[in-house]
Amino acid sequence: MSTMTSSRTTSYKPGSAAGRWIRHHLVLILGLLVLVYTFVPIFVVVLMSFNDPASRLIYRFDGFTLHNWLNPCEAEGMCSALRTSVEIGFLATLGSTVLGTLIAFALVRHQFVGRSSMNLLIFLPMASPEIVLGSSLLALFVAAGFGGQLGFWTILIAHVMFCLSFVVVTVRARLAGLDDNLEQAAMDLYATEAQTFRRVTLPLVFPGILGAALLSFSLSFDDFIITNLNAGNTTTFPMYVWGVAQRGVPMQVNVVGTVMFLISIAIVVGAELNRRRQEKALV
Amino acid sequence: MSQVAEQEPTTADAESYDGLRLRNVTKSFGAFKAVDDLDLDVPSGSFIALLGPSGCGKTTTLRMVAGLETPTAGSITLGGQDITYAKPYQRPVNTVFQSYALFPHLDIYENVAFGLRRRKSKEVDTAVRDMLELVELTSQARKKPAQLSGGQQQRVALARALINKPEVLLLDEPLGALDLKLRRSMQLEIKRIQTEVGLTFVHVTHDQEEAMTMADTVAVMNAGVVEQMGAPADLYENPQSTFVANFLGQSNLIEGTIQNRGGDVVTVDMHGIGVSVPTERCHADSDKGWVGIRPEKVLIGAPGEELDAPGNTIPGGVVTDVSFVGVSTQYLVRMPWGQELSVFQQNTGRHTSFVPGDKVELSWRPEYAFLLDFSQDASAGAQKVDAE
Numbered sequence: 068m069s070t071m072t073s074s075r076t077t078s079y080k081p082g083s084a085a086g087r088w089i090r091h092h093l094v095l096i097l098g099l100l101v102l103v104y105t106f107v108p109i110f111v112v113v114l115m116s117f118n119d120p121a122s123r124l125i126y127r128f129d130g131f132t133l134h135n136w137l138n139p140c141e142a143e144g145m146c147s148a149l150r151t152s153v154e155i156g157f158l159a160t161l162g163s164t165v166l167g168t169l170i171a172f173a174l175v176r177h178q179f180v181g182r183s184s185m186n187l188l189i190f191l192p193m194a195s196p197e198i199v200l201g202s203s204l205l206a207l208f209v210a211a212g213f214g215g216q217l218g219f220w221t222i223l224i225a226h227v228m229f230c231l232s233f234v235v236v237t238v239r240a241r242l243a244g245l246d247d248n249l250e251q252a253a254m255d256l257y258a259t260e261a262q263t264f265r266r267v268t269l270p271l272v273f274p275g276i277l278g279a280a281l282l283s284f285s286l287s288f289d290d291f292i293i294t295n296l297n298a299g300n301t302t303t304f305p306m307y308v309w310g311v312a313q314r315g316v317p318m319q320v321n322v323v324g325t326v327m328f329l330i331s332i333a334i335v336v337g338a339e340l341n342r343r344r345q346e347k348a349l350v
Numbered sequence: 351m352s353q354v355a356e357q358e359p360t361t362a363d364a365e366s367y368d369g370l371r372l373r374n375v376t377k378s379f380g381a382f383k384a385v386d387d388l389d390l391d392v393p394s395g396s397f398i399a400l401l402g403p404s405g406c407g408k409t410t411t412l413r414m415v416a417g418l419e420t421p422t423a424g425s426i427t428l429g430g431q432d433i434t435y436a437k438p439y440q441r442p443v444n445t446v447f448q449s450y451a452l453f454p455h456l457d458i459y460e461n462v463a464f465g466l467r468r469r470k471s472k473e474v475d476t477a478v479r480d481m482l483e484l485v486e487l488t489s490q491a492r493k494k495p496a497q498l499s500g501g502q503q504q505r506v507a508l509a510r511a512l513i514n515k516p517e518v519l520l521l522d523e524p525l526g527a528l529d530l531k532l533r534r535s536m537q538l539e540i541k542r543i544q545t546e547v548g549l550t551f552v553h554v555t556h557d558q559e560e561a562m563t564m565a566d567t568v569a570v571m572n573a574g575v576v577e578q579m580g581a582p583a584d585l586y587e588n589p590q591s592t593f594v595a596n597f598l599g600q601s602n603l604i605e606g607t608i609q610n611r612g613g614d615v616v617t618v619d620m621h622g623i624g625v626s627v628p629t630e631r632c633h634a635d636s637d638k639g640w641v642g643i644r645p646e647k648v649l650i651g652a653p654g655e656e657l658d659a660p661g662n663t664i665p666g667g668v669v670t671d672v673s674f675v676g677v678s679t680q681y682l683v684r685m686p687w688g689q690e691l692s693v694f695q696q697n698t699g700r701h702t703s704f705v706p707g708d709k710v711e712l713s714w715r716p717e718y719a720f721l722l723d724f725s726q727d728a729s730a731g732a733q734k735v736d737a738e
Binding site for chain 2: 246248249251252253254255256257258259262266267270271
């Protein structure tokens with residue numbers, strides 16, 4: 068008996084209760100520290116959106132106000148830049164999602180000359196540095212004689228271009244995982260080609276398309292390097308922030324940042340809740 | 351039972367035939383002929399099984415009937431109508447897929463209703479409820495396919511096809527994914543449903559027991575052609591080729607020389623022992639042939655023991671292997687000419703059992719033997735049975 072108890076006590080390392088607690092929760096503590104590290108900048112953005120600055124030149128929390136939230140467009144040029152970004156974001160998302168989905172279907176469902184090289188080439192825009200894409204695109208526009216018309220449309224063309232690869236890769240993965248017996252079964256059950264696509268293929272591929280669209284929007288909204296090179300006189304939101312950063316950032320920028328952050332969180336939480344609901348239905 | 355027409359194309363007009371008829375159907379994938387000049391008649395209301403090893407063309411044949419593959423040559427008619435090139439959704443044929451292919455985003459009710467909704471049927475709700483009742487899944491109607499067990503999914507796949515009352519229901523190895531016990535009960539279940547609804551069923555399988563249990567007619571396929579077709583008992587008792595003899599159950603095939611073809615029996619010299627085979631069971635054209643006998647038809651006894659067979663006794667056997675499998679004991683007996691024959695003896699308790707090394711004599715009733723052409727490979731189709 069005595070040997071057993073002694074061996075049992077030696078299996079614990081000596082130390083204070085606090086030390087033991089830290090040892091047991093080390094992974095948790097490290098995880099929390101990493102989270103804090105990631106979220107501090109976002110917290111600053113949220114905090115600064117309520118800031119009442121004493122001076123434009125010193126970035127410091129001076130006092131609480133709702134003024135920035137109530138007058139978001141007070142900062143000169145910001146709202147028009149934001150509108151440009153959102154418009155380009157929506158159109159680029161629409162364009163790249165439609166084109167990318169069609170390409171993905173072609174790549175997965177059809178045999179054609181150059182299919183395997185296409186599969187490889189589609190990765191190229193994702194792998195190339197943005198500065199290379201942006202400058203060569205600018206060179207192309209200028210060479211084609213559109214040097215004087217850089218603006219909304221050239222930005223849109225550029226955004227569709229770099230979003231396309233992401234859409235193709237996302238939709239293709241979803242489509243490749245689809246059992247083609249399902250479409251044969253639908254046809255066997257009196258569904259025409261069009262009905263099969265609408266009733267079976269599209270609903271099953273839709274999550275992939277939706278994901279691709281969200282990704283496209285955030286890539287487009289976020290882009291600075293390619294946009295800046297091809298923008299001409301047009302100003303998007305990232306370009307606006309870059310511009311004003313040298314003269315002191317208006318606090319309204321933080322309002323936009325906070326709103327964008329909340330929208331992303333809402334989408335992620337919504338998707339997670341939806342997934343849990345479906346999982347619950349499966350049990 | 352053998353209401354099925356013979357394989358040579360009949361002169362009867364295809365238009366007048368009310369069942370499913372395949373004529374000279376060939377399907378090539380590149381240089382490989384999956385189905386080779388196949389003729390097949392399936393009378394309306396019958397249950398036929400296409401039986402064969404994997405790669406014999408049975409699934410390709412089924413997919414051509416479903417419209418999921420287009421024949422390279424030949425024609426397929428159903429009730430006199432040519433459907434060779436019709437789209438899958440244009441033919442009154444439904445398929446139960448091997449993987450079930452249930453729509454994962456629709457619940458069981460909508461899966462079953464799918465075909466009726468596409469055809470704008472008025473009575474969807476009543477029909478779906480009746481069908482779910484038939485396959486005993488009423489309580490699962492609002493669940494998604496992923497929530498059901500394999501056996502339940504199988505029944506949904508069956509219900510989804512049956513509800514359309516197709517002229518022909520195609521079953522592509524539908525029980526392959528189920529465990530043995532469930533498979534046995536589903537075999538009887540599908541047979542019951544077929545009798546109840548009276549539709550034509552074409553069932554593809556590589557499981558000979560399944561084919562014989564379920565179907566009225568079995569067509570044994572090998573290398574893209576139908577080797578033999580008939581009622582399960584006819585096929586088993588009177589195989590016409592070594593492939594059928596080996597693939598459907600087991601057979602002992604012993605080399606022999608035909609001596610006399612007169613009258614009701616053909617007499618054969620088998621390594622010095624004269625045996626006779628009924629003429630209607632003789633499928634050999636040349637002078638030599640394989641004498642075939644099923645292991646359970648072979649009688650085994652100690653030298654000099656009285657065996658219940660009127661024919662000659664074959665002496666000189668030595669038991670080389672004994673396996674006891676409960677209902678029977680299976681012996682391997684080495685014969686004087688070096689071949690090992692297999693013998694199944696029922697464990698009725700009347701017989702003495704032998705141990706390896708014992709000297710034995712074999713015999714069988716002549717009416718159970720059959721004679722096959724010597725040009726055929728004696729081991730054709732044999733391996734597959736062991737794999738099952």
